[in-house]
Each structure stands twice: as C-alpha cells, then as structure tokens.
Amino acid sequence: MIRPHRSHPLWYAFMLHRLSGLALALFLPFHFYVLSLALTNAARFGSFIEWVHHPLVVVAETGLVFLLAVHFFGGLRLIALEFLPWTSRQKTLAAFALAASFFIACAFFLSAI
Amino acid sequence: MHIREAWKDEPLVSNSGTMKVSVWRGQGDVGQFEEFDVPVLDNQTILDVVSWIQQESDPTLTYRFACRVGMCGSCAMMVNGKPRWTCRTHVKKVRKDGAIEIAPLRNLPVIKDLAADMTEFFDKWVKAEGVFHPSKTREDPIEPINHESNARQQASAAIECINCAVCYAACDSVSSNSDYLGPAALNRAWTLVNDERDSAAEQRLKAVSGDGGCHSCHSHQSCMNYCPNELNPTASIAGLKRESVKNLSWWGW
Numbered sequence: 001m002i003r004p005h006r007s008h009p010l011w012y013a014f015m016l017h018r019l020s021g022l023a024l025a026l027f028l029p030f031h032f033y034v035l036s037l038a039l040t041n042a043a044r045f046g047s048f049i050e051w052v053h054h055p056l057v058v059v060a061e062t063g064l065v066f067l068l069a070v071h072f073f074g075g076l077r078l079i080a081l082e083f084l085p086w087t088s089r090q091k092t093l094a095a096f097a098l099a100a101s102f103f104i105a106c107a108f109f110l111s112a113i
Numbered sequence: 114m115h116i117r118e119a120w121k122d123e124p125l126v127s128n129s130g131t132m133k134v135s136v137w138r139g140q141g142d143v144g145q146f147e148e149f150d151v152p153v154l155d156n157q158t159i160l161d162v163v164s165w166i167q168q169e170s171d172p173t174l175t176y177r178f179a180c181r182v183g184m185c186g187s188c189a190m191m192v193n194g195k196p197r198w199t200c201r202t203h204v205k206k207v208r209k210d211g212a213i214e215i216a217p218l219r220n221l222p223v224i225k226d227l228a229a230d231m232t233e234f235f236d237k238w239v240k241a242e243g244v245f246h247p248s249k250t251r252e253d254p255i256e257p258i259n260h261e262s263n264a265r266q267q268a269s270a271a272i273e274c275i276n277c278a279v280c281y282a283a284c285d286s287v288s289s290n291s292d293y294l295g296p297a298a299l300n301r302a303w304t305l306v307n308d309e310r311d312s313a314a315e316q317r318l319k320a321v322s323g324d325g326g327c328h329s330c331h332s333h334q335s336c337m338n339y340c341p342n343e344l345n346p347t348a349s350i351a352g353l354k355r356e357s358v359k360n361l362s363w364w365g366w
Contacts, residue, residue, distance in 0.1 A: 004194030005219070005283050010334040081332055083355060086348040090334060 013094035017074040020067040027064060058112045066105035073097035129153035132208065134162055136174065137216040140225045146214065159199035159207065160188050163215060163227065176227035183341065186277035190227050191216040196282035198341040219282040234278050234295070241298035242320040245305060246313035256310055268307035271300050271349045273342050280336035280346050292325030296336035296346035299327055303349035306356060318356055327353035 037045035051057060077093045087093075132153050135146040149166050160178055167174040178188035183201040190199050193209050196218060207213065221229040249256060258265060280296035281287055287295050302321050305311045321327045327350045336346040 005191075005196060005335060005339070006285070006333075008335065008338045010332075010338070011285075014331060014333045078332060081347075082351050083358075086345070086351060 009091050010094060013074065013077075013097070016070060016098075017078070020071040020074070023067050024064075024071055027067075055113070058109065061112065062105050062109040065108040066101050069101035069104040070097060073100050129155075132204075133212040134166065135212070135214040136163070136166060136227065137223075138174075138226050139223065141223060144223070144226075146216075153204070157204045159190070159192050159197065159202045159204060159213070159215065162204060162213065163190075163199065174227070175225040184275060186275035189218055189277040189279045189282070189341075191219055191282065196279040196339050198277055198279060201341060218278055220284065220287045221278065221282065229278070231278060234281055234297070235276070237294045238276070238298040238301060240320065241294045241302040241326075242313060242317035243298055243301040243305070245308070246311055246316075248310055248312035258309065262309075264307040264309060267352065268304045271304045271344055271346075274300055274344060275342060277341065279339050279341055283335035283339040285333050285335065286329055286331050290325060290329055293329045294321065294325055294327075296330075296350065299330070299353055300336075300344065300346040300349040303352050306353065318353070318360060321353050322357040322360075327357060330354075 034045070034048060037048065052061075074094075074097050077097050080087075080093070081090065130153055131150040134149045134151045136149060138144055138147045149170055151162050151165055151170075154161070160181065163174070163176050164178075167176065176188070176190070178200060179185040180187070181200045183198055186198070188199045189196060191197075191214075192199065192202060192207050193214050195207075197207070199215075204213065215227065217223045217227050218229040221231065221234060224230050260266075260269070274297055276297060278297065280300075284293075284296055286293050299321055302317055306314055306317060311317075330347070330350045332347060332351075334347045337344075337348070340346065
C-alpha cells in the first residue's frame with residue numbers, strides 16, 4: 001500500500017524510475033542470452049526470432065520499450081535536477097518523461113504490428 | 114451587557130457535534146491508537162484538538178508545542194499519515210471521512226505519545242556542519258553583504274527553516290538509511306556554503322559529501338512537498354551535490 005505521505009506526483013516518478021530500472025535489470029540477462037544464441041546456436045536463434053512476431057510478444061516488447069524510454073527520460077530528468085540550475089517545473093518534467101515514453105512505446109507498437 | 118459576559122454567551126462548541134480522533138499512545142516502540150470524541154469547532158487546528166484532549170479528556174497525554182503560530186517548529190506530528198505543523202493545520206482541511214489520526218513524527222524515536230525524540234535530528238544538523246564558522250572577529254568592521262549576489266540569494270531562499278522536522282519525517286531516504294543526514298541539516302549546510310561570511314566551506318562540503326551525505330538523497334522531493342515554510346531542501350541538496358562533484362579530489366580521486 002502506498003502510505004499517505006508518498007501520494008504526490010514526484011514520489012510516483014521516483015517509484016516508476018526505480019521499478020523500470022529493476023525490470024530492465026531483470027530483462028537484460030535474458031536479452032543477452034538470446035543475442036548470444038546468434039553465435040552459439042543459429043538455428044535456435046532463428047526459431048526464436050520467428051516467435052517474436054507473435055502478437056502477445058509484441059505487446060510485451062511494447063512494455064519493454066516503454067520501460068526503457070521511461071527510465072531513459074527519467075534518468076535525464078534526474079541528471080538535469082542534480083546538475084543544472086534548479087527549475088520549479090519538476091512535475092512538468094516528470095510528466096514530459098512519461099508522455100514521451102508513452103509516445104515512443106506507441107510508435108514502436110504501431111510499427112511492429 | 115458587560116463585554117466579558119457577552120463573550121461568555123458565545124458558544125464554545127458549535128452545533129457540529131463531535132469527531133473521532135485517534136491518537137497514538139505509548140512509549141518507545143510499544144503503543145497503540147486510542148480514540149477520543151472531540152467537539153468540532155468552527156475554527157480549529159490540530160493542535161487545538163490535541164490540547165482539548167489533554168485538558169478535557171486525558172491529562173496524561175504527552176505532546177510538545179510552544180509558540181502556536183508556526184514559528185518555533187515544536188508541534189509537528191503525523192496527521193492522517195502526513196507530517197504537518199499542527200498549530201497551522203486546520204481540522205477542516207485534513208479531516209478524512211470525518212475522522213483524524215494523529216501520531217508522532219515518523220523516522221524519529223518516540224519519547225511518549227506524540228512527543229518524538231529530536232536528538233538525532235539536531236545531532237545530524239551539527240554533523241552536516243550546520244554551525245556557522247565566522248571568518249572575522251568582533252574587532253573587525255562589519256562586512257557589507259550584497260543582497261543581490263547570486264550566492265546570497267540562494268542562501269536567503271533556504272534560510273527560513275524552523276527545524277520542525279516535517280521534512281525529516283516525510284523523507285523515505287531517511288527511513289531507509291539511518292545515517293542519512295536528512296533534508297533539514299543539508300538545507301542548513303547549503304545556506305552556509307553560500308554565506309560569504311563563513312570560513313568553513315571546504316570542511317562543510319567534506320561533511321556533506323561522505324556516507325549519508327547529500328549523495329544519499331534520492332530526490333523523492335517529499336521534503337519540498339511538505340515543508341510548511343515552502344522551502345525547497347531538494348534544491349539545496351542538489352546544489353550541494355553539484356558543489357561536491359566539482360571537488361572530486363576530496364573523495365580521494
């Protein structure tokens with residue numbers, strides 16, 4: 001449960017950044033394993049790439065693209081927060097990161113289907 | 114009619130009835146919420162509610178306050194799960210489904226009931242080199258300060274802290290890292306880093322750059338969200354991070 005003192009947009013932005021980072025960290029070993037198949041077992045790699053076109057996998061990949069984008073833009077937001085002169089538009093920046101990630105994920109989905 | 118008697122005719126209690134108020138009772142880690150029925154007044158702060166309970170219902174209730182006008186920083190408590198200065202928090206604004214839950218400040222040990230032990234909060238203030246180190250003596254002429262300078266403006270923006278520990282209670286970095294100096298202490302350090310009369314800039318930046326210093330901040334920005342004086346400790350800590358990174362050699366690099 002999200003405790004009352006945490007219910008403000010910038011805390012949610014923090015949590016989204018943390019969870020997307022964790023999810024990407026869990027995904028990366030799998031990603032590298034699949035890529036390594038191209039070198040070690042080309043036949044298996046080929047059959048896996050076929051499976052990638054399955055609609056459910058496309059939806060999952062869209063989720064991954066969203067996580068990657070939201071972690072990327074969220075990271076830029078934090079770097080700006082820490083290294084550039086302070087701006088009072090922190091919520092706007094967080095909202096922009098979310099909107100841009102949603103846009104990129106949708107663009108990926110439309111190009112993949 | 115005599116003025117005093119006219120005043121006495123004013124009803125102390127409006128017709129709005131009573132409200133349920135849950136108050137944390139206990140010592141140290143052990144305790145539970147106790148419910149009180151408190152009369153609803155037209156104009157009433159959370160501190161009024163706590164005082165009413167102590168004066169009219171249970172004189173053993175322990176809490177802390179002093180000025181009642183938002184200057185001293187003594188009366189902060191958790192109200193419906195959020196840290197607030199209770200003397201300036203109106204009941205009407207925070208009542209949830211007609212009820213109120215009042216608890217001692219988060220992230221600090223409890224002495225008794227609503228009184229949190231502020232020792233570590235103030236110790237960290239000193240640890241962050243929150244003490245002013247003068248660069249001149251009383252024999253020197255008074256140094257003219259340019260209030261338009263960028264450094265002075267940054268210091269002034271952060272200087273109105275009353276040390277109520279609302280930010281400290283709001284901060285999840287404090288809850289997950291007991292060594293973390295916290296928003297108030299680091300905010301104070303930032304005002305002194307920007308104070309041209311101070312002589313301990315290097316010592317202070319070292320103090321806030323180590324374990325539990327400014328780099329332990331995760332930028333949740335809860336301190337900024339809840340500061341009753343509308344200060345922005347996150348911005349101050351970001352300033353410290355920049356100054357700290359500019360001086361990597363202090364980390365032994």
